[in-house]
Amino acid sequence: MGFRGVLAAVAVAGVAVVVAGCTVRVGGAAAPVPGQGPVQQVVDACSLVGRQQADALGYRAPGKGQAASEKLRTPAMCLWNSKDDSAALTILTVGWSVDQSLDDYLQGAVVKAPPFSDGGFQWTRYGSFIPGSCDLYTTLGPKSYAFVSVSNPDETKACDAAKQAVPQVAAHLPGGQPAPQITPTAPSSAAPPSGPLVGLDPCTLLKPDQAASLHVAPQGEKQNSSVVPNAVFCLWDDTDGDRGQKAFEVWLGPDLPMTQWPGMDVPPVSTIDADGHHWSIFANFNDSGGVNCGAGLAVTPTSSIQIVSGYLDDPSKACDAVKAGVPLVSGNLPA
Numbered sequence: 001m002g003f004r005g006v007l008a009a010v011a012v013a014g015v016a017v018v019v020a021g022c023t024v025r026v027g028g029a030a031a032p033v034p035g036q037g038p039v040q041q042v043v044d045a046c047s048l049v050g051r052q053q054a055d056a057l058g059y060r061a062p063g064k065g066q067a068a069s070e071k072l073r074t075p076a077m078c079l080w081n082s083k084d085d086s087a088a089l090t091i092l093t094v095g096w097s098v099d100q101s102l103d104d105y106l107q108g109a110v111v112k113a114p115p116f117s118d119g120g121f122q123w124t125r126y127g128s129f130i131p132g133s134c135d136l137y138t139t140l141g142p143k144s145y146a147f148v149s150v151s152n153p154d155e156t157k158a159c160d161a162a163k164q165a166v167p168q169v170a171a172h173l174p175g176g177q178p179a180p181q182i183t184p185t186a187p188s189s190a191a192p193p194s195g196p197l198v199g200l201d202p203c204t205l206l207k208p209d210q211a212a213s214l215h216v217a218p219q220g221e222k223q224n225s226s227v228v229p230n231a232v233f234c235l236w237d238d239t240d241g242d243r244g245q246k247a248f249e250v251w252l253g254p255d256l257p258m259t260q261w262p263g264m265d266v267p268p269v270s271t272i273d274a275d276g277h278h279w280s281i282f283a284n285f286n287d288s289g290g291v292n293c294g295a296g297l298a299v300t301p302t303s304s305i306q307i308v309s310g311y312l313d314d315p316s317k318a319c320d321a322v323k324a325g326v327p328l329v330s331g332n333l334p335a
Contacts, residue, residue, distance in 0.1 A: 041098045042067065046078035048094045048146070048172040049165070054080050056182040057165055059092050064224060068097065075100065075145075081229040089260075090161060091229060093149040094169055102137060102145040118163070119170020120177040123148075125159070129286050130262050134159035136166060146173055193230045193255035195303045200334070202234035202250045210328045211236050214309075214321050216248045228262075230255055246292070246310040248321055250329055258296040258304035262286060268296070272323065274330035283319055290315030293322045297330075305329070 046065040054061040059080035068076040075097030082090035097105065106126055113125040121138040128135045133151040140146060148165050152158040164182075171179035201222060208218035216236040225231035233251040238244070251261070258280070259265050268280035277297055285292035285308065292310035299305060307325055311317035 043076045043096045043098055044078075045076040045094050045096045048078070048096060048169045049080065049092075050168075050172075053168045053179070053182070054092075055083075057092070057161075057168065058083055058090070063092075063094075066224065068099070073100065073105065075105065075147075079225075079229070089229065090150060090152045090158070092161070092165055093147075093151075094165075095147045095149070096173075097146070098144045100145075101143055102139050105145070106137070119167040119173075119179070120175055121146075121170055121173070123166060129288075131265070132158055134162045136162050138170075140173065140175075195254055196299055196334075197252045197254040197303050197305070200252055202232055202252050205234070205250050205329045205332045206236060206248070206325070207328075207332065210325075211248070214248055214325055214328075215239060215245050216321075220250075225251070228253060228256060243312050245321065246312060248325060249308040250325075251306045251308065253304045253306070255302055256304055257302055258298040258306070261294075261296060261304065261306050263294055264296045264306065272326050274327040275333070277330045277333065279326050279330075281319060281323065284315075285310070285318075288318075291318055293319035295322045295326050 044065060046063045049057075049059075049063065051061040054063065057080075060083050061080065063078040063080040066074075066077045066079070068074060075095040077093055077095045080092040082092075084090075110127040111124060112127050115122050115124045117123070121140075123136045123138045125134065125136050128149070130151055132153050132155050133149055134155060135147060135149040137145060137147045146169065148162050148169050150158045150162040150165065152161065167177070168179045168182070170176040203220040203222045206214075206220060211218045211220070214236070216238055218236075220234035220236040222232060222234050225233060228251070231251055231253045233249050236248040238247050253261065263286040264280070264282055266282070269283045270281045272279045272281060272295070280296045282294040282296065284290045285294040288310065291312050292308065295307040297305045307322050307329060309318075309321040309325070311320065
């Protein structure tokens with residue numbers, strides 16, 4: 001799935017060791033145990049930005065960690081939300097891979113700016129499928145890379161913030177240079193999200209027999225979003241291999257208006273009413289070339305649900321699972 005796949009990540013794991021004078025998290029040993037296969041390294045991307053660094057950069061600490069996923073081909077990541085709720089939401093995401101090449105992850109993404117040096121590494125900006133995102137990557141080795149990404153409605157501000165974070169991240173990477181000092185900002189007094197979606201498990205919104213009718217796995221996997229603050233989602237994997245039907249996902253945004261989901265800031269192509277709920281349908285979701293489709297539901301003015309799926313081989317079928325899933329999810333919503 002990788003860089004162009006649907007956004008997903010799982011929980012953080014690892015044990016602490018000292019590398020290049022900085023504390024990072026790397027699991028495993030230098031050599032495999034006799035009779036066993038190679039030991040997989042596990043890194044903690046949250047270790048790349050310290051609590052004081054995050055606070056000084058204007059983000060809430062600690063970050064939300066996501067472990068690397070071999071299934072989804074995503075690296076270990078960590079997400080920090082901006083502290084200033086009076087301004088447009090800014091999200092800092094840092095990723096670190098030790099078992100995948102940058103080329104394999106980017107899958108031909110377009111270079112958007114010339115490379116630049118900072119913190120002891122060469123960084124290059126590549127295009128993103130997320131509007132307003134500025135993504136900077138550096139290669140650490142044949143099977144290792146790191147990235148710093150900031151999303152903001154203003155792309156210029158996003159890149160300014162990403163470049164400000166780069167030397168702080170680089171200082172925690174093996175071989176990185178010491179980071180410059182930054183002045184801490186005032187602590188945030190933002191309240192945690194509230195509303196009807198807080199505490200709701202998205203995996204309860206599709207029953208096993210209903211999932212089977214959509215040609216996806218009967219059991220879903222609950223995960224935290226690495227891109228959308230406070231959002232959770234459930235992913236029911238497809239059952240027809242690498243082509244055809246895509247996975248079916250239900251996302252909950254307890255403090256996110258529907259139009260702020262990536263790809264839902266445009267007029268819908270159609271609407272569906274189901275069980276008293278008014279859903280909006282978005283074809284060619286996230287400029288996917290027609291293979292992805294999304295459905296959004298405004299639960300309240302400040303909370304929402306989205307459904308995402310698609311079909312790789314036939315764009316005319318991209319919205320079939322989404323449209324079929326809308327009444328199923330609606331029927332399973334609590335009163």
